[in-house]
Amino acid sequence: MTRDQIFSALGLSDTNPGVYAAGWLDGTGGTLQVENPTTGEPIGEVVMASVDDYEKVVANSQETFAEWRMIPPPVRGDYVRQLSNALRDNKEALGALVSLEMGKIAAEGEGEVQEMIDVGDFAVGLSRQLYGLTMGSERPRHRMYEQWHPLGPVGVITSFNFPTAVWSWNSFIAAVCGDTMIWKPSSQTPLTAVAVTKIAHDVMSGTGFEGVFNLAVGSGSTVGDALINDRRIPLISATGSCNMGEKVGTAVAKRLGRSLLELGGNNAIIALDDADLDLVTRGALFAAVGTAGQRCTSLRRLIVQRGVSDQIAKRLVEAYSQVTIGDPLDRSTLMGPLINQSAVDTFAAAVGIATEQGGEVLTGGAVLDREGYFVEPTIIKMPSDAEMLSIETFAPILYLVEVDSLDEAIAIHNGVPQGLSSAIFTDSVKAAEKFLSPEGSDCGIANVNIGTSGAEIGGAFGGEKETGGGRESGSDSWKTYMRRQTVTVNYSDELPLAQGIEFG
Secondary structure, eight states, rough: OHHHHHHHHTTSSEEOOOOESSEEOOOOOEEEEEEEETTEEEEEEOOOHHHHHHHHHHHHHHHHHHHHTTTTHHHHHHHHHHHHHHHHHHHHHHHHHHHHHHHHOHHHHHHHHHHHHHHHHHHHHHOOOOOOOOOOOOOEEEEEEEEEOOOEEEEEOTTSSSTHHHHHHHHHHHHHOOEEEEEEOOOOHHHHHHHHHHHHHHHHTTTTTSSEEEEEEEOOIIIIHHHTTTTTTOOOEEEEEHHHHHHHHHHHHHHOEEEEEEEEOEEEEEEEESSSHHHHHHHHHHHHGGGOOTTTTTEEEEEHHHHHHHHHHHHHHHHHOOOBBBBBSTTTTSSSOOHHHHHHHHHHHHHHHHHTTEEEEEEEOOOOOSSSSOOOEEEOOOOOOGGGGSSSSSSSSSEEEEEHHHHHHHHHHHHHHHSSSSEOOOHHHHHHHHHHTTTSOOOOOESSSSSSOOTTTSEEOEEEEEEEEEEETTGGGGGEEEEEEEEHHHHHHHOOOOOGOOOO
């Protein structure tokens, strides 16, 4: 699809409103120009929110929440079902917009929209499973149980690398829990946010609940700071760098709010001597090169036992040579551009520092001389004690490290500040189980014989250490978006106290 075809299908124009509060508002925060990373050329504009506009969005979210929280959860789930179906109808165009604006290849762009659809389906089922517990009371003729209530307006701050999916992880589940949303998307990918909000508006229009899914495009210094410091917003879910997460977490904690942080991931694969080398090659290739290395779960470190190190390196170098780099909307492309010039500069600097620290470039390492923000996918063989191994570079750079044993591999694996995704390739049950044990991977995600990237939506997604500790999407992550209430009902004529206390 061309830019004009994408815009036409999704109702976008050259200049688009970026403030939504139960309807589109005329933003007063200036205009944001959006760039195509494939060409470096502008593709459209979005009118941003000012602080005054943000206040209107919050007021609307609060007003809508007062009514939305009283709608039965299965009914809320049906609205999410309709939105999920609308995304199905717009999958091709919305996926193409992700590729156009962010640079993901077409398969990944459409895959991101499919992820939204899957999360929607998950949330619909969840709307009938917001379970509490019943506990036995120590007092006669007393009933004790816990129940869950909607939390309030939720602030959702998303990163450029997943401009739609991460919003759905939060918004669809929060919606069936009875919350309303205020979305502050990345300034790199606001058009995708506008398009998704337009789809949500079409679904909710005329229901009286148009204010469930709200949008405030704006800079971090205006909308972002207002959102994280706002005591009316009980939960901030933020995806981004560790530095950003530290700022968000500190601000929210200062006002005793809740934060759900999904931050950096310096992810690693351990490949042992008994690993299936074909699986290692394919698993490492997608994890390292997919999305041009700009996933939080992208593979950064490949920790390999010496017995298979040379074979794996040879296989990967050959595989990297076959990666087609170019326009992500071209179906033959396997790797698109980085998001902007700053990302290219960071890539080049990282390659330089890695070689200064004793790294040997096995393949790649160069910035491509063409329009847009393209680099070569890169493999660098590194000493195991290099400081660069502890730094996450959001680019297609893979560091290969040799080790002698599983224990050494786990020590290197865990010896970084981040703790998101991890994997081991082995045919040994003992090695796999050790990797999954308390003395193994310290990450929130641990895989055996699959890569670090491409998590399913049914499992709670998130990491430990500087990755933030948040959990989104599957399992019982819904509890983050609700408040727990412990209830005791006395249906006797007496008033006994707990712990057998006599008073009076």
